Amino acid sequence: MVREGAAAAAPAALEMDRAEDESLVLRLSGAWRLGEIAPEPRDVERELEFRPAPRVSLDTRGVTSWDTGLVVYLSRVLESCRGRAIAVDRAGLPRDVQRLLDLIQEPVLPPARGTLPAEFLERVGTRALGARDRFRDVTVFVGETALALGRMATGRARYRGVDLGLLLQQSGAEALPIVALVNFLVGIILAFVGITQLRRFGAEYYVADIVGIAVVRDMAALITGVVLAGRSGGAFAAQIATMKVAQEVDALRTLGISPVEFLVAPRVIALTVMMPFLTLFADLMGVLGGAAVGTTMMRQAFAAYMRQTSMAVTTGDIVGGIVKGATYGALVALAGTLRGMGAERSSEQVGEAATQAVVSGIVAIIAACGVYQYVFFLFGW
Amino acid sequence: MIVAEDVITVRGLTMAFGERVVIRDLDLAIRRGEVYVVMGGSGCGKSTLLRHMLGLQEPAAGEVLYGQESFTRASPSGRERFLRRVGVLYQGSALWTSMTLAENVALPLQQFTRLSPRRIREVVELKLSLVGLRGFEEYYPWELSGGMQKRAGLARAIALDPEILFIDEPSASLDPPTGRHLDRLILQLRDALGTTVVVVTHDVASILGIGSRALFLDGESQRAIAEGPPAELRDRGPPAVRAFFGAGAR
Numbered sequence: 001m002v003r004e005g006a007a008a009a010a011p012a013a014l015e016m017d018r019a020e021d022e023s024l025v026l027r028l029s030g031a032w033r034l035g036e037i038a039p040e041p042r043d044v045e046r047e048l049e050f051r052p053a054p055r056v057s058l059d060t061r062g063v064t065s066w067d068t069g070l071v072v073y074l075s076r077v078l079e080s081c082r083g084r085a086i087a088v089d090r091a092g093l094p095r096d097v098q099r100l101l102d103l104i105q106e107p108v109l110p111p112a113r114g115t116l117p118a119e120f121l122e123r124v125g126t127r128a129l130g131a132r133d134r135f136r137d138v139t140v141f142v143g144e145t146a147l148a149l150g151r152m153a154t155g156r157a158r159y160r161g162v163d164l165g166l167l168l169q170q171s172g173a174e175a176l177p178i179v180a181l182v183n184f185l186v187g188i189i190l191a192f193v194g195i196t197q198l199r200r201f202g203a204e205y206y207v208a209d210i211v212g213i214a215v216v217r218d219m220a221a222l223i224t225g226v227v228l229a230g231r232s233g234g235a236f237a238a239q240i241a242t243m244k245v246a247q248e249v250d251a252l253r254t255l256g257i258s259p260v261e262f263l264v265a266p267r268v269i270a271l272t273v274m275m276p277f278l279t280l281f282a283d284l285m286g287v288l289g290g291a292a293v294g295t296t297m298m299r300q301a302f303a304a305y306m307r308q309t310s311m312a313v314t315t316g317d318i319v320g321g322i323v324k325g326a327t328y329g330a331l332v333a334l335a336g337t338l339r340g341m342g343a344e345r346s347s348e349q350v351g352e353a354a355t356q357a358v359v360s361g362i363v364a365i366i367a368a369c370g371v372y373q374y375v376f377f378l379f380g381w
Numbered sequence: 382m383i384v385a386e387d388v389i390t391v392r393g394l395t396m397a398f399g400e401r402v403v404i405r406d407l408d409l410a411i412r413r414g415e416v417y418v419v420m421g422g423s424g425c426g427k428s429t430l431l432r433h434m435l436g437l438q439e440p441a442a443g444e445v446l447y448g449q450e451s452f453t454r455a456s457p458s459g460r461e462r463f464l465r466r467v468g469v470l471y472q473g474s475a476l477w478t479s480m481t482l483a484e485n486v487a488l489p490l491q492q493f494t495r496l497s498p499r500r501i502r503e504v505v506e507l508k509l510s511l512v513g514l515r516g517f518e519e520y521y522p523w524e525l526s527g528g529m530q531k532r533a534g535l536a537r538a539i540a541l542d543p544e545i546l547f548i549d550e551p552s553a554s555l556d557p558p559t560g561r562h563l564d565r566l567i568l569q570l571r572d573a574l575g576t577t578v579v580v581v582t583h584d585v586a587s588i589l590g591i592g593s594r595a596l597f598l599d600g601e602s603q604r605a606i607a608e609g610p611p612a613e614l615r616d617r618g619p620p621a622v623r624a625f626f627g628a629g630a631r
Contacts, residue, residue: 034504034542035494067542072503075510099573104510245478345523348479 010064012038016047023055024048026077029062032070041076048084056081057089060097071100141260141338148258148265157261164266171232171267172274176281178231179224183215183282186223187289190214194290195297204298208305209312211290216317218324220282221275222369225328228271228278229361233336236267237357240340241350249341264337268330275329276322283321316381324372328365335361386413387448388545388577389434394443396429402441403429405603409596411545416571416578418592418611422625425600427581428472431549434579435469436460447545465493468543468576472550474534476522482509482533483518489540508536512566528559532566539570545577546570552584564590585626589615597622 010030017025024047032038044056056077063070074097081088090098118126151157194210240263243249249259287309294305339357343349389411396403403426411417419427432438434445436452444453447463455463476485486505490496496504509515512532522530531551538546551567552560564587571578582588588595588611595614597607599621607614607622615626 034500035496068504068507072500072507075507076503096573096575099569100511103569103573104507104515346478346521 012036012069013062014039014043016044018051018053019057021055022051022053023057024053025057025059027059027062028070029064031064032066032073034067034069034072036069038069038073041073041080044077045080048080048086052084053086055087055089057092059092060094061092063094066094066097071097074101075104137342138338141264141341142334144258144260145264145268145334145337148261149268151261152265152269157265158257159262159266164270167266167270168274170235171228171270172277175228175231175274175278178227179278179282180285182223182227183220183285184289184292186219187211187215187286187291188293189289190219190286191290191293191297195293205300205308207294207298208290208300208308211294212287212309212313213317215286215290216283216313216321218321218369218373220286221279221321221325221328222365223286224275224278224282224325225332225365226362228275228329229332229335229365230358232267232271233332233357233361234354236333236336237340237343237353238350240264240337241343241353244340244343245345245347245350247345259341264341267337268333271329271333272326273329275325279322279325280318283318320372320376320381324369327368327372331364331368332361335364387411388413389579390446391430391434392443392446394430394433394445395441396426396433396438397441402603403600404598404605405442407443407598407605409605409608411577411579412594413577414571414575415593416568416580416591418588418595419579419581419598420583420588420595420625421598422583422600425598427583427598428549430598431547431579431581435467435547436464465541466544468538468541468546470531470534470538470546470548470551472553474522474530476530476534476537478522481519481521482514482525482536485522485533486537486540489537493541504540508540509533511539511570512536528555528563531555531559531563535563535566535570539574539576542574543576545579548578548580548582550582550584551580552582552587557586560584560587561590567591589626597625 012028012030012032015027015029017027019025024044026044048056058074058077060066060070074093078088078101090101093101148157152159190211191207194207195204198204198206198210240249243263249263252259252262287306290309291302291305294300295302336357339353339360343353387410391407391409394407395405396407407430419430421427429438433440434452440453444451446452447466450459450463452460452463476482477488480488483502483505486508487501490501490504494501505518506515509518512535514529514532514536517525517529517533522533525533535548538548546567548567551563555563567578567580568591570576578591580587580591592611594609595611596605597614597618598604599606601621607618609618614622616623618626
């Protein structure tokens with residue numbers, strides 16, 4: 001919107017005159033464009049404060065070109081006059097400017113928002129209530145998921161088998177390469193640390209015991225859980241949050257399909273079912289990582305290393321690791337789906353949901369690991 | 382006699398998705414200050430034509446000119462220069478949901494002008510006032526109704542005082558009174574800002590209400606089969622066009 005006149009180069013200028021009846025005449029001239037230096041509405045406000053006027057007239061015959069800059073200026077002047085109950089004569093304005101000013105509507109006053117800074121106690125209270133609400137939401141979500149899983153078990157849930165199959169493939173088979181790589185490397189690291197320490201006592205041949213027990217009892221499940229938190233937990237949250245933004249979740253609800261049954265339960269099942277298998281696989285890869293170091297650094301025979309490992313690791317260790325793995329899988333899936341379902345209808349929330357899912361998934365895994373350690377210690381397992 | 386200048390010209394445009402041709406050999410010229418409507422049934426290529434005019438899709442043949450210069454053959458920076466003269470209101474408003482209405486309207490001003498933050502705030506207030514949304518600056522798009530989102534999208538589209546305003550399905554997903562209100566607003570803004578408006582729609586009431594001229598795209602023959610003032614096309618256009626208006630009026 002740029003209206004050109006003859007001499008577009010002259011800068012915007014304002015002259016204020018008084019008529020015989022003391023009314024204020026504003027004479028605008030030059031190019032009134034956004035981004036160029038122009039008089040401020042404050043000048044007019046000051047003049048009106050200093051010397052009140054019964055009326056303000058506008059004369060824009062000298063304006064050579066204009067755009068939104070002129071309209072912004074005039075709208076401010078008009079607002080200021082309205083606030084002082086001063087009548088404004090707009091007859092001297094170009095027709096298009098008058099049309100634009102006519103279009104400007106009185107501000108609608110939407111419901112007020114809490115803009116005043118809250119008091120300390122109020123902030124504490126608000127946060128406490130927020131924490132309580134979050135806790136309640138998590139509890140309700142876990143409860144709803146448990147009920148949905150129950151309905152799945154009894155064949156009463158509404159979900160698509162093909163989705164579950166795809167989720168099993170995505171969170172299981174497709175995760176094998178990254179799980180293998182990370183656990184193999186963890187096995188190598190454990191072996192290096194073990195050898196370095198055990199060598200001080202001349203007991204480096206026990207490195208197979210240390211690596212085997214550490215990997216099978218805890219590290220394989222823990223590391224695989226962390227990998228899946230980043231890989232599947234984040235993806236679950238992003239998928240569901242995107243569906244919320246696109247109102248797909250609402251569409252499920254209005255069809256009478258529970259989103260928890262349709263979206264959450266299959267994901268929880270997929271990770272809980274696949275994690276034990278992934279943990280077993282991770283056990284093998286971790287031990288192989290340790291063996292790679294053991295056989296090269298200590299020139300131990302591969303068969304001897306594996307025999308040493310099998311003597312150190314018990315069936316209880318393996319079962320314990322698998323149970324932990326299944327728990328971590330369920331926690332990661334719950335964290336991912338909870339964050340996804342909690343997202344608002346904005347694209348920013350999709351990223352936030354994914355981030356929160358990964359963070360809370362990892363925190364939940366580590367907390368659960370601590371609890372397992374304590375319980376296993378208590379029972380002497 | 383004053384002849385209105387053509388702001389957009391389409392020459393021999395063929396639009397296709399791979400091997401599938403949507404429209405072939407399209408010629409049209411849009412005059413300054415008019416509301417030019419592109420109409421037709423679903424899937425006839427209306428929105429695809431809009432995407433070609435905006436460079437979001439490349440033509441299989443032919444070109445789009447802004448004024449006398451080819452937009453299709455322009456370099457990426459040249460295209461950016463052309464697009465600076467353009468505002469677009471998308472079918473779904475396409476407001477950035479992580480930003481408030483004020484931030485949505487302010488973004489083009491922050492990116493493409495050197496205005497001070499105070500001046501940007503004033504312009505944002507003005508633009509939102511023009512569409513009747515003053516007071517909703519701090520609201521997020523998802524807190525508003527569909528009609529309000531459309532108006533906010535319009536405020537963002539006119540943030541940089543565009544010479545040409547493209548509007549895709551203005552009344553889509555709006556109730557008829559809200560749709561007609563938006564139509565009136567588009568006309569008022571066209572009259573006040575002197576903007577050329579290109580509207581893509583299949584809403585007959587909207588076409589008859591705001592169109593200066595209209596182009597009918599026929600998906601079956603893959604061609605534009607009629608062009609002219611909407612009322613004239615409704616009364617004396619080819620049978621397919623009259624049938625379109627007749628079906629829309631029922």
